[in-house]
Amino acid sequence: MTTAILGQVLTYRAQPFEEDPVSAAHVEPRGAVIVEDGVIVATGPADSLLPHYPQATVQDMGRHLILPGFIDAHVHYPQTRMIASWGKRLIDWLNSYTFPEEMRFSDPAYARAVADSYLALTRAHGTTTVCSYCTIHPESVDAFFAAARDSGQRMLAGKTCMDRNAPEELRDTPQSAYDDSKALLTRWHGVDRLSYVITPRFSPTSTPDQLAALGALWAEHPDCLMQTHLSEQTEEISWVKSLFPEARDYLDTYEEHGLLGANGLYGHAIHLEPREKDRLKEVGAALVHCPTSNTFIGSGLFDMAGLMTAGQRVGLATDTGGGSSFSMLRTMAAAYEIGQLRGTPLHAAQLLWLATAGSAASLGLDDKIGRIAPGMEADLIALDLSSTMAIAQRSACADDIWEAVFPTIMMGDDRAVAEVWIAGRATA
Structure with missing residues (x-):
């Protein structure tokens, strides 16, 4: 036809x-x-x-x-029902809202209901591709991918891995993180329009052993993407320094465990050190700007103009539900506003490019979408x-x-x- x-x-x-x-x-x-x-x-x-x-x-x-x-390069679909939760900075926000909600995703029926509503919301807002974090539960990944097969949308996702600094109900282990991720990758990666993404949440919630296990899995499957968070808030960076005293900087906590590469997606990346910028550019990794989340949780102002001028790869994302909207239009508006605050407003043609071709390139899909x-x-x-x-x-x-x-x-x-x-x- x-x-x-x-x-x-x-x-x-x-x-x-x-x-x-x-x-x-x-x-x-x-x-x-x-x-x-x-x-x-x-x-x-x-x-x-x-x-x-x-x-x-x-x-x-x-x-x-x-x-x-529209292509949303960084979301947490399990946070759909807790979007726009009031008044917390990142670490308190995780403990107060995110972790209690994510505990519910061991229930396959609950996970599927949220996945269906999330995908319907994205379609209503013109988003046809998403890269999502799931929860530690394999059921949350299965539900998301099954819903995506039914909707036909091109989707990327992975089991979130955490073995410390989270409630006991949301912790796995280095071995189970590796085993579960590998089984899910084998089951879903490349099926229809689906891609598996290796997903350590961020360094504070993974021990060095778990980071190393996921780095080993990525080395075995280098065609997969790996997604995590980087330098979102200053308090978070201080926390990382206390947990990894030997690390040169936040990025080094990933690099030392095999989690830095061209297929790496690093969400937020607001407060980067010069060395981190140089290494990210050298390996060709992608950064993902999450402007409504950055303003809603008070994280800081992403340096879009400076990073793009330096040749970094950058995508755009809602960061549901730290972000306060499912809409990539609202996300573009927030990116414009942050640019204004930095004295570098973005043109409409640049904003639409970020939400389409730019995000596609960050996901390594610019030959398809x-x-x-x-x-x-x-x-x-x-x-x-x-x-x-x-x-x-x-x-x-x-x-x-x-x-x-x-x-x-x-x-x-x-x-x-x-x-x-x-x-x-x-x-x-």
Whole structure:
């Protein structure tokens, strides 16, 4: 079956942090995306393309903006029901809200119910790919991946491993972390659109023996991603120094145990030392910016401009439920606000790139998702640039497409997501 999706189609000619954002991006005013069997086969002006596909089913989205589905590079799906919990810094927040909720995920039925609701929320907000932490329970991973197979979304996830500084009910051991992770990896990695991610929560909740066991597993499966947290808050960094007195810095606690590499995803990365920046760049690791979480939990201001100028790979994420929204639009707005506070505001073209191609690259999936181009998987969304009265009255005054798009980034929510296609299939 061939489908032609019409609208204002966003593509990128270049990376918008390396070139002028306006010249790096292109919006075809009356564009078409041609999809066959879940894959994009052509894109360009509608009037030029449609005659070549006379049998195509046409979905005309009018003036809506057609772009890749959003890619959320760092979330905790088990925290879905405790999102927007009041008033704690990171360590107290974990103990007060996160750990009690995560204990419930030993129940497969509970885990599946949360997974289903989480994936429905992401689809409603235009997110088609997510990289998630689960809990220590293998049941939480099985539930998430089973739900993702049913939804068709491309998903990445892994069992969170912790063997200290957590409630007894949420601790595993170095050996069980290795064994459970390996069994889950064998069961799920590469099945349909699923990828397993090796997942030590962060150094404070793993002993050196557990970190080493997970480093050994990663060495055995280097094609897998490894995700963890790095330098989120200053109190956390002090805690790490007390737990690892011989380490050169926070990153060294991972590096010394085989957990630093090109397929590494390091969430937050706000308070980095010069050596850490150099090593992350040298190995080609990815950093993940979680702006709503960073402001909600009071962590600090991520240096997007400085890190991108230095050539770091950076993705964007909601960090559900430390982040206060499931929406990547709200996440882009928060990234803009943090940029303003640092004196380096981001252009709309840069923000949309971070939420699509940038996050895809951080996950090593930029050959499959995150761009509208022939050969890419057809995970797409249509954004209504006049979804509310407030947005419509501003976009009506816009002098160009970027002035029309920016109000939706700053004020948009799930009402702006007019349609979602997962592997070419409309979900509405």
